Structure formats: structure tokens, C-alpha cells
Amino acid sequence: MGTFQIDFGTSSKSPRIIGIDLGTTNSLGAYLDATGTPRIIPGADGQMLVPSVVHYPLEGAPVVGYAAIEKLKSDPKRTVYSAKRLMGRALADIEGENLTYAFDAAASTQVIHLAIGVTPPEVGAAVLRTLKQNAEAHLGESVSQAVITVPAYFNDAQRQATKDAGRIAGLEVLRLVNEPTAAALAYGLDKRKQGLIAVYDLGGGTFDISILKLHDGIFEVLATNGDTHLGGDDIDQLLMTVALEDLQSEWGIDLSQNGEAYQSLRQAVIAAKHALSTAPAVYLDFSWLGKDYRRELTRDVFERLIMPIVDRTLGPCRRCLADAGVTVEQIDEVVLVGGSTRIPLVRSAVENLFRSRPHTELNPDEVVALGAAVQAGILAGDVQDTLLLDVTPLSLGLETMGGVVSKLIHRNSTIPASATETFTTAVDGQRNVLIHVVQGERELVKDCRSLARFDLKDIPPMPAGLPKIEVRFLIDANGILNVSAKELRSGQQHSMEVTPSYGLTDEQVEAMILASIEHAEDDFRERQVREARVEADQILAAIEKAKANEAWDALTDEQRAVVNLATNQLLLAYHGEDHELILGKIEELNEATHPLAETMMNTAVQGALKGTKI
Amino acid sequence: MTPDYYGSLDLPPLKLDLVPADLEQRFHAKSRLLHPDRFARASAVEQQAALDASSLLNDAYRTLRDPIRRAEYVLKATGFNIGEQGTKDVPGDLLEEVFEFNMALEDADEDEVAAARQRFVEMRNQIDDRLPKLFAVHDVAPDRAILEELRSLLNRRRYIANLISTASGEGIRH
Numbered sequence: 161m162g163t164f165q166i167d168f169g170t171s172s173k174s175p176r177i178i179g180i181d182l183g184t185t186n187s188l189g190a191y192l193d194a195t196g197t198p199r200i201i202p203g204a205d206g207q208m209l210v211p212s213v214v215h216y217p218l219e220g221a222p223v224v225g226y227a228a229i230e231k232l233k234s235d236p237k238r239t240v241y242s243a244k245r246l247m248g249r250a251l252a253d254i255e256g257e258n259l260t261y262a263f264d265a266a267a268s269t270q271v272i273h274l275a276i277g278v279t280p281p282e283v284g285a286a287v288l289r290t291l292k293q294n295a296e297a298h299l300g301e302s303v304s305q306a307v308i309t310v311p312a313y314f315n316d317a318q319r320q321a322t323k324d325a326g327r328i329a330g331l332e333v334l335r336l337v338n339e340p341t342a343a344a345l346a347y348g349l350d351k352r353k354q355g356l357i358a359v360y361d362l363g364g365g366t367f368d369i370s371i372l373k374l375h376d377g378i379f380e381v382l383a384t385n386g387d388t389h390l391g392g393d394d395i396d397q398l399l400m401t402v403a404l405e406d407l408q409s410e411w412g413i414d415l416s417q418n419g420e421a422y423q424s425l426r427q428a429v430i431a432a433k434h435a436l437s438t439a440p441a442v443y444l445d446f447s448w449l450g451k452d453y454r455r456e457l458t459r460d461v462f463e464r465l466i467m468p469i470v471d472r473t474l475g476p477c478r479r480c481l482a483d484a485g486v487t488v489e490q491i492d493e494v495v496l497v498g499g500s501t502r503i504p505l506v507r508s509a510v511e512n513l514f515r516s517r518p519h520t521e522l523n524p525d526e527v528v529a530l531g532a533a534v535q536a537g538i539l540a541g542d543v544q545d546t547l548l549l550d551v552t553p554l555s556l557g558l559e560t561m562g563g564v565v566s567k568l569i570h571r572n573s574t575i576p577a578s579a580t581e582t583f584t585t586a587v588d589g590q591r592n593v594l595i596h597v598v599q600g601e602r603e604l605v606k607d608c609r610s611l612a613r614f615d616l617k618d619i620p621p622m623p624a625g626l627p628k629i630e631v632r633f634l635i636d637a638n639g640i641l642n643v644s645a646k647e648l649r650s651g652q653q654h655s656m657e658v659t660p661s662y663g664l665t666d667e668q669v670e671a672m673i674l675a676s677i678e679h680a681e682d683d684f685r686e687r688q689v690r691e692a693r694v695e696a697d698q699i700l701a702a703i704e705k706a707k708a709n710e711a712w713d714a715l716t717d718e719q720r721a722v723v724n725l726a727t728n729q730l731l732l733a734y735h736g737e738d739h740e741l742i743l744g745k746i747e748e749l750n751e752a753t754h755p756l757a758e759t760m761m762n763t764a765v766q767g768a769l770k771g772t773k774i
Numbered sequence: 775m776t777p778d779y780y781g782s783l784d785l786p787p788l789k790l791d792l793v794p795a796d797l798e799q800r801f802h803a804k805s806r807l808l809h810p811d812r813f814a815r816a817s818a819v820e821q822q823a824a825l826d827a828s829s830l831l832n833d834a835y836r837t838l839r840d841p842i843r844r845a846e847y848v849l850k851a852t853g854f855n856i857g858e859q860g861t862k863d864v865p866g867d868l869l870e871e872v873f874e875f876n877m878a879l880e881d882a883d884e885d886e887v888a889a890a891r892q893r894f895v896e897m898r899n900q901i902d903d904r905l906p907k908l909f910a911v912h913d914v915a916p917d918r919a920i921l922e923e924l925r926s927l928l929n930r931r932r933y934i935a936n937l938i939s940t941a942s943g944e945g946i947r948h
Contacts, residue, residue: 174815177814334814335811335814375798375802376802378802378805378806380802535811538811539811539814539815540814540815541815547805547806547809547811548811549805549809549832573832573836574832574835574836575829575832576810576825576828576829576832577829577832577833577836578829578830578833579833580777634825634829636810636825637809637810637811637825637828
């Protein structure tokens with residue numbers, strides 16, 4: 161299209177892979193710049209964080225991020241937050257969770273449906289789509305591949321749900337990386353040649369602890385542990401309970417069922433929690449229908465309140481050390497990740513446990529996304545000497561007689577990991593064998609998480625015990641289970657029907673992708689504006705660069721004035737919402753720069769004739 | 775039938791006496807070559823091959839780095855049946871000891887249970903001390919008699935390990 165097409169050194173490369181931290185509270189994208197340094201991708205508003213909040217207006221496309229936070233107070237029923245806590249879960253799992261949006265209790269038990277008609281992976285997809293668009297606008301190229309981080313302790317269904325969210329958002333998820341491992345990568349602790357690292361990651365909704373061994377660029381995870389339902393949200397809910405009770409006794413009204421009041425009190429509580437990380441005491445201020453409420457909250461009281469929550473992280477830490485087969489004394493460095501590690505009590509608890517001062521140099525909100533970008537660089541082949549060897553957090557087992565679990569792949573096995581098991585029939589002429597796969601550490605099936613049921617079908621009728629079907633269970637590098645079956649006599653693949661216990665079917669994901677394309681119509685205008693701005697950025701940058709060229713000085717004053725005028729007009733249009741105006745101004749600027757381009761070409765040709773490079 | 779763990783790590787077949795540092799170095803070097811991360815943009819066929827090869831490598835390292843599981847793998851690969859049978863029958867010389875231990879459990883005599891546990895741990899350590907010598911002898915001249923001795927030693931060890939875990943917790947609580 162444009163005529164100002166002198167190549168200023170951008171070479172065509174394989175498509176870029178971005179790194180994404182899809183968090184409970186906030187999400188971020190990052191990429192590796194030309195020097196191999198990971199960088200956070202800012203949004204159009206210049207902010208690094210995209211709050212993981214999605215507002216679904218009655219009509220039109222979902223609203224994501226800070227704009228959606230505004231809607232939490234005014235339209236709480238149609239505004240979704242902390243959706244990550246619902247990923248890969250069933251309604252029964254989230255009882256007691258006080259959220260201001262409602263669920264559809266009548267929908268299938270395999271996947272949570274929100275009353276407003278979306279599932280958690282779709283909410284995640286809305287956030288991912290925003291990050292994708294931010295990346296495209298910032299990088300000036302289309303982005304379709306990503307590395308997404310997940311809590312290390314996420315189970316198979318939660319991982320699959322995250323991958324589904326990526327697909328719905330139009331992203332090919334090349335790898336799911338565990339958050340603490342990503343953080344270790346970001347810290348560039350590979351600069352240290354060897355050593356043992358503990359990563360303590362307390363985020364908005366989840367807690368992870370991982371112990372890694374570094375060895376010449378290899379990050380080998382020895383063990384991981386955690387709790388996918390423990391984080392800053394729990395602290396918020398605790399403070400909410402206290403504040404609501406206090407309000408009830410003071411005003412005599414119960415605000416817990418009032419979404420608007422609840423959300424505005426929740427924001428006041430969160431603000432107070434944040435402030436207490438630096439101040440010894442804060443005021444919790446809340447106004448409702450002309451009434452004012454004010455309470456002083458000291459850090460001392462706050463710490464006594466949250467002590468049980470912080471204590472809950474210590475058990476997993478000790479189990480992780482035991483599983484890794486190392487003692488506290490052997491740990492060389494400790495890294496803190498996640499917004500909740502800003503709380504002084506959390507820091508001192510970690511310091512006491514590991515008896516060393518933790519690393520906090522990198523912003524705990526950004527470090528995971530930065531690490532995801534490093535992993536993206538590894539996958540793209542841009543980072544050669546670094547390799548992550550991660551583990552599966554939970555044991556994989558089969559249901560056997562009496563509802564007992566027989567373990568196939570133990571927790572903390574390096575992934576990919578596999579196990580094979582041979583199945584046969586118990587009755588003459590039996591045509592099916594049903595295999596129930598579970599995840600967890602307990603002895604009984606009922607105490608583990610059901611993962612899926614596999615039905616080996618169409619077994620040829622034979623006497624009992626004669627058919628031999630070998631089933632291979634493989635956990636891939638994303639921590640997701642793949643199962644294949646082989647008839648041993650014939651060596652042929654055996655067909656089977658898979659019924660995941662939780663999660664969306666492929667058909668459902670396809671339907672959601674289609675639905676999101678319809679929504680995309682609504683996004684289209686906004687997208688056109690973004691794309692026009694990307695184009696404008698490119699030409700503006702090119703001109704800025706050209707001004708340093710001697711050809712710029714060779715132009716007449718008048719020619720230079722024309723270019724400057726067209727540049728200013730483009731800058732004015734740039735901040736408007738009219739993409740056609742922006743494109744028109746780009747075209748005009750292109751016209752205005754014809755003499756400049758020509759002069760530069762001539763200089764280049766003359767330079768070439770003289771045998772000198774410009 | 776048994777996957778080739780030794781081949782996966784480029785080790786001489788069924789060698790029992792392995793050096794942990796050497797094993798780790800091989801594991802890291804081969805991981806750099808085979809890990810699926812290295813094939814993220816390769817064809818589907820290559821990706822599947824990397825997945826198969828690296829899962830075999832990881833399974834191999836996990837098994838061979840642990841002397842007990844390594845020995846069990848070698849026994850299995852040479853046609854020995856090392857099922858659970860051996861753990862059920864009480865080794866003859868332990869009959870009296872196990873009887874007393876069960877009494878102590880029934881009486882919930884914590885001191886006696888702890889003392890028994892200490893004796894079991896010592897027995898296990900004795901076995902663990904014998905293993906390397908047996909491994910070395912096997913590697914020089916592998917023969918069936920040594921493997922049979924190894925099998926009965928491992929059965930005994932498994933039985934003792936069960937006693938230790940009983941003594942360490944679950945037995946006392948009820």
C-alpha cells in the first residue's frame with residue numbers, strides 16, 4: 161500500500177510467540193525484544209496490567225479490564241471477576257464462594273455456567289483477546305501463538321480449560337507453563353550456574369511452591385506443591401466478613417446480598433489491604449446511601465486476622481521440601497511471586513521458614529509474564545541454552561476393585577511422563593472395558609479428582625482374559641493427559657470413547673469460537689482503529705528515523721514544512737476514533753514524503769555507485 | 775515389552791552399578807536434544823516423536839536414578855516376576871520380630887513401636903549397604919544366581935519398608 165517503503169531494517173521472521181500471565185486478579189502479556197530481554201506489553205491506556213474482570217453488557221461486545229472494574233459497582237450481576245477460580249471446576253467445588261454474579265445451577269455438571277450465559281473459559285478468552293489485541297497494536301504485527309502460564313498445582317481439567325480459553329480467543333497455545341517456574345526463568349537465575357531455588361507464589365486466587373535445581377541453563381523442577389484455592393481473594397473475603405458484620409451491628413442492615421454495596425465495600429477493603437503493606441494503620445472508608453462508615457484497621461489487627469491464611473501456605477512448603485528431598489539449609493535462593501507477597505506478614509513467614517531473605521527485585525505482578533516470554537523465546541528457538549524440565553503436580557491413577565486407586569504416574573515426575581497398563585476382559589464375550597482415570601494423592605477414588613472415563617469399545621468376543629489391550633497414559637509437557645490404546649495381538653490402535661469428567665467438549669469449544677467471531681463483528685470497528693494506529697506508528701517511526709538522514713537536510717524548507725504539517729495532522733487524527741481519518745492522514749503524509757523518499761533513494765544509489773554504504 | 779530405559783540414556787544394557795552424576799549429566803544432555811520445547815515449530819510427526827522420546831527419557835531417568843527401582847527394572851527385563859507376592863510372606867528370620875511388633879501396635883505401646891521401627895530401619899540400611907556390592911558383581915559377570923539373590927533381597931527390603939511405614943504412622947493412630 162504505502163509508498164514510503166524504504167526498509168529500515170525490519171527483517172521478516174517467523175511469527176512471534178507472546179507470553180501471557182492469565183491471573184485471577186490481573187493479566188499481562190510480554191514479549192522478548194530484539195536484545196532477548198523480556199518486556200511487558202502495555203495496553204492502549206498505557207497500563208501494564210489488564211484486570212481480569214469482564215463486563216457483559218446486554219448488547220455488544222464484552223468490556224475488559226479497568227473499564228469493567230467500573231461496572232463491578234454499577235452492574236455487578238453482569239460483571240465477572242476471579243473467573244480463574246472457576247476454571248475446570250464444577251458448581252459443587254465453589255460452594256461458599258461469595259461472588260456477586262450468579263450461576264446457572266440447571267446447566268451441565270461438567271462445566272460451570274454463569275447465569276449471564278457464559279462459561280469460565282469464555283471469560284478467560286475475553287481477557288486473552290484483549291491481551292492479544294494489545295500485543296498486536298504494540299508490536300505492529302498479528303499475533304496468533306502464545307505461551308500461557310497456569311498455577312503449578314492446576315489439575316488436568318483446569319489446564320485444559322485454560323487451553324480452551326486460548327483457542328476461543330484465537331490463540332494457539334504452544335505451551336502451558338507453571339507460574340513459579342516461569343518466575344524462576346524471569347529472574348534470570350540461570351546467571352547462577354548451579355543451585356537450589358524455592359519459588360513462593362501467592363497470587364489472587366492460588367498458591368504454589370516449587371523447588372528447582374539449576375544446572376548450566378537447565379531449570380529442573382524437583383517438586384511442586386500448592387493450593388489452587390488460596391490467595392488474596394481469601395484475605396478479601398475474610399475482611400469482607402468482618403466489615404459486613406461490623407456494618408450490620410452499626411447500621412442494622414445486611415449488605416451481603418446487595419451486589420452494588422458488596423462490590424463497593426469490597427473495593428474499599430482491597431484498597432485498605434494494599435495500603436497496609438506500607439502503612440502501619442489505615443482507615444476503611446465506605447459510604448452507602450448517604451451514610452458514612454469509617455474504621456481504623458491497624459496492621460497488627462490485620463496480621464492477626466490473616467495469620468491462619470498465611471499459615472496454610474506453610475504445610476505445602478514443607479511437603480514440597482520433603483518431596484524434593486532437600487532441607488531448608490540447602491536452598492540457595494528464595495523468590496517471591498504474586499501480589500499477595502507484598503504483605504509484610506507473608507514476607508516474614510517465608511523468611512522464617514527458609515531462613516533467608518527472599519528475592520523481590522522484580523515486580524511480583526510482572527515476573528510471571530516476563531518468564532512466559534522467555535519460555536516463548538525458547539519455543540521460538542531464540543533462546544538456545546535454557547531448558548525447563550517441569551513436573552506433574554498430582555499423581556495419576558486408575559480406579560481398581562473396591563474404589564481403590566492404583567497409581568500410574570507419581571506426583572513430581574518430570575513431564576512428559578508415561579505409563580502403560582494392559583487390560584483384559586473378566587467375562588467371556590465381554591465387548592467393553594471401562595477405565596476410570598483419577599488425579600490426586602489419596603488412596604480412595606472418592607477422595608481423588610475424577611479426570612475422565614475411557615471406554616475401550618468393540619472388543620471382539622473372546623474367552624475372558626484373552627483380549628489384551630495395552631493403554632498408554634502420557635502426560636505431555638503442558639501437564640495434560642493423552643491416552644492411546646493398542647490391541648496387543650494385532651498391534652492396531654484400539655478405538656475408545658473419552659468422557660471427561662469436567663470441561664468442555666471439542667464441539668462446545670468450536671461453537672464458542674464461532675460465537676466469538678460473531679462478537680468480533682462488534683469489535684471490528686475498534687480493531688480497525690487499532691490497526692490504523694499501528695500503521696500510523698510505523699510511518700511516524702520511519703519518518704523520525706529518516707529525519708536523521710542527510711536527505712532530510714537536502715530538502716527545501718517548503719518540502720520540510722509540508723512533511724511536518726502532514727505529520728501533525730496525522731498525530732491529531734491518531735487519538736480520535738475514526739479509522740478512515742487516520743488512514744487518510746497516513747496517505748497524505750505518504751504523499752508529502754515523496755520528495756524525501758526520492759532524495760533518499762538517489763543518495764542511496766549515488767552511495768552505491770561510489771561503493772560506499774549509507 | 776519393557777521399554778528400553780538403558781538405550782534411552784545411551785547406557786550399556788542392564789548395568790546395575792551406575793554413577794548418579796554421570797546419569798544426571800546424560801539426562802540433561804539428552805533432554806536438551808529431545809525435549810518437546812525444541813520442536814515447538816516442527817511438523818506434527820516430529821513433535822510426536824519428540825514427545826515419545828522425551829517421555830521415555832524421563833521415565834528412564836526416574837527409574838534408573840533410584841537403585842531399588844533400577845534393580846527391579848533389570849529383574850523384570852531379565853524375565854523375573856517381581857510382583858507383590860514377596861511382600862506378603864514373612865521372611866522366616868523375621869517371624870518373631872514381626873509378632874512382637876504387632877503386639878506392640880495392638881497395645882499402642884509407642885516406645886516399643888519406636889524401638890521396633892529403629893531396628894527395621896537398621897535392617898533396611900544393611901540391605902542398602904549390600905546392594906552396591908551385588909551390583910558390582912553382577913556387572914562383571916551377570917548370572918542368574920546373582921539376580922535371584924538380588925530378587926530375594928529386594929523382596930525382603932520391600933517387606934521391611936512396609937513395616938517401617940506402618941511403624942511411622944498409620945498403625946498407631948486408631
